[in-house]
Amino acid sequence: MSELQHIMTIDERREFVQKAAKSSLRKREFTSKFFLGMMATALVIAFIPLFSILQSVISKGAHYLTWGYLSKPQQTPFAFDLANIGGFSNAITGTILVDGLAVLIAVPIAVLLAVSLYESDGRVMHFLRVTTEVMIGLPSILLGIFIFTFVVTPMGYRMTALAGSLALAILMVPLIAIASEAALRDVPDTLKEAALALGARKSRVMLRVILPYAAPRMVTAVMLSTSRAVGETAPVLFVIGASSLTSWNPMSPVTTLPTMMFTYLQGSNPYIIKSLWGMALILMIIVFFFNLLARLVVARSSKRGL
Amino acid sequence: MSVDVASPTEPLENRTGRERKLPTSSDTPYRSILIGIAIAVAAILALFFVSIVKASIPGWRIVGWHFFYGSDWNFSAGQYGALPLILGTFVTTGFALVFAVPIGIGSALAITYLIPRRFRLVISSLVELLAVVPSIIYGTWGFLVIGPWLGNHLQPWLASLTGGRWPFNGIAQSGSNLLLGVIVLGVMILPTMAAISRDVFMAVPNELIEGGLSVGATRSQVLLKVVLPSSRTGLLGAAVLATGRALGETIAMVFLLGGVNAAHPWPFNPFNTGATLASEIAANFGNYSGTQGFGILSCLALVLMVIVGAVNLLARAITSRSRRKLLGA
Incomplete structure (x- = not known):
C-alpha cells in the first residue's frame, strides 16, 4: 500500500512530462533566439561603417561636384588665399591616364596568361599558378618598391605616369588571369568537344568557342x-611623382586622385582638408561605377544564357 | 601494305612528314605564344622578388641584427630597431581579426540562413561594397570622422571611468592611435571575412541541415552544431586570407596609427601611437636619402613580403576552393 502511494496517476504523470518538456523547450527557444539575435546584430554592425562612410562622403562631398572644381587644376602651394584651393582636374586626368594605360597593358597579358594556365598542366604550370595566386595576396606597396627600383631608378629617378601604369598592371594581371581562368574552365566540355570533333585546332577552339563563351565573365574580371x-x-605613390598641371603625357609626372588625397591628408589647411570629401566622392563614384558595370555584365549574360 | 611505304609518285620523307607532323605543327604558334607568356610572367615574378632582395642589401649592411630586436625605431634620426614595427603589424592585425572574424561569420550566417531570400542578394552586395571602398577613403574617414569621435567622446568617457589610470596615463594620445587603426583595419577586412564565409556556408549540404532539424534541434543548434563544424576548414581559410590583407594594409594605417612613439615604442597600450611595417614604408618614402635610406625601407618591405607570403601560402594550403570563388566573384 505504501509503495503504491509513490506512483503518480496517469494525469499527474502527463502534467509532469508536459511541464518538463515545456520548460526545456522554452529554454532551447530562448538560447536559439539569443543566438539568432546575435547574428542579426553582427549583420547590423557590419552595416554601420558602410552607412557612416557613405553618409559622410556624400553629405560633405556633394557640393564639390561643380564644374569649377572639376575643370580647374589644384592651386599650387604657397598661394596666399587659403580658401582658394583650385580644383581636382589634374588628379582626374591623371587617374584616367594612369589607370587607362594600366588596363591597356594588363588585359592582353592577363588573357594570354589565363589561356596558358587553362591549356597547360604539369609541375611548371602548377608552380606558376601558385606564384600568381600568392602574388594577388602580396601587399600592393611592394609593387611600388619594385617599380621604383626596376623602372624609375634606371631612368634617372624620373617619375612618370607610365611607371604607375606598370605597377597597377602588375597588380591587375594576376587578378584578371585567375578569374578569367575560372571562367574558361566553366565553359561546358560538350561545346569544346563538338568543335574538336569537327576537326578544329586547339587554337581555333579557343578563339572561336571558349573565349567568346567566357567573354562576359572575363569582362567582369x-x-x-x-x-x-x-x-x-x-603602388603608384612613389613612382608617378606629382603634378599640379593637367597633362596627358604618359612620360610626365602626374597626380592621381588617391595620391592627391594622400598629400592633402598630411596638410593642415582646413579648406584643403574639407575638399578631401569632394575627391573621396569622385573616387567613390568611379569605383562604384566599374563595380556596378561588372555586376550588370554578369547579370545580362546570365539572363541571355538561360 | 603499310601506310609508311612510299608511293612511286612521292618521296618517302614527304609522305611520312605530312602524316605525322602536320596536325601538330600547324598549332605551333599558339603553343609557343602560351609558353612565351608563361616564361615572361615567371620572369617578372622572379625579377620582383630579386629586386626587393637586392634593394634591401645596402640596408642590411647598416641595420644588421639590431633590426630584429632593437626597439629604437626612428627613421629620420637614423635609429633602426624595427621590432616595434614588426610587433605593431601583428598586434594591429590580431585585434582587427578579433573584431572582424566573429562579426564576419555572424553576418554571413545571418545572410545565408536568417534573412528572406529576396533580400539576400541586396544585403550581401551591400556588405561586399565595403570591400571596394579604396584604402585612402578608409583613411580619410577614420582620420576625420572616427578619430575625432573617439578622441572627443569615447576616450574621455572611458578615462573618467578609470580615473586616468592605465591605459589612460601619460602615453595616451587622442586622435591617431592603435585603437583607431585597429577599428578601421577591422572594418576593412570584414567584407573579405563575410564574403568568403558566406560562400563557405552556401556549400554546406542541405541534407546535414535537414538532418539536424529533423531530430528536433532548434535553428541555433543546427547552426552552431552542424553548420559551423562542417565549415571549419573554409572559415579558417577565410580568416588566414583576411590576415594577409590586414598585414599588408598600408595607406589607411599611415594616418590612423600615427607613427612609433619614440619614448614608448611598444604597441601594447591601445591609446599609444604605433606603426606597421607597411605604414612605415609609405610614411617615410618622401624623406629618405640615397640608396642607403631606400635600402632600409626595402628591409622593411622584405620582412613584410616574407611574413605575408608565408601567411598566403598557409591560406592556400588550408583551402584553395573558397578563395578561387572570391577572386572570381
Missing part, C-alpha cells in the same frame, strides 16, 4: 580589377 586599381594609392 577586368572591370572589378579596374575598380580596385583606381583606388590604389600605395
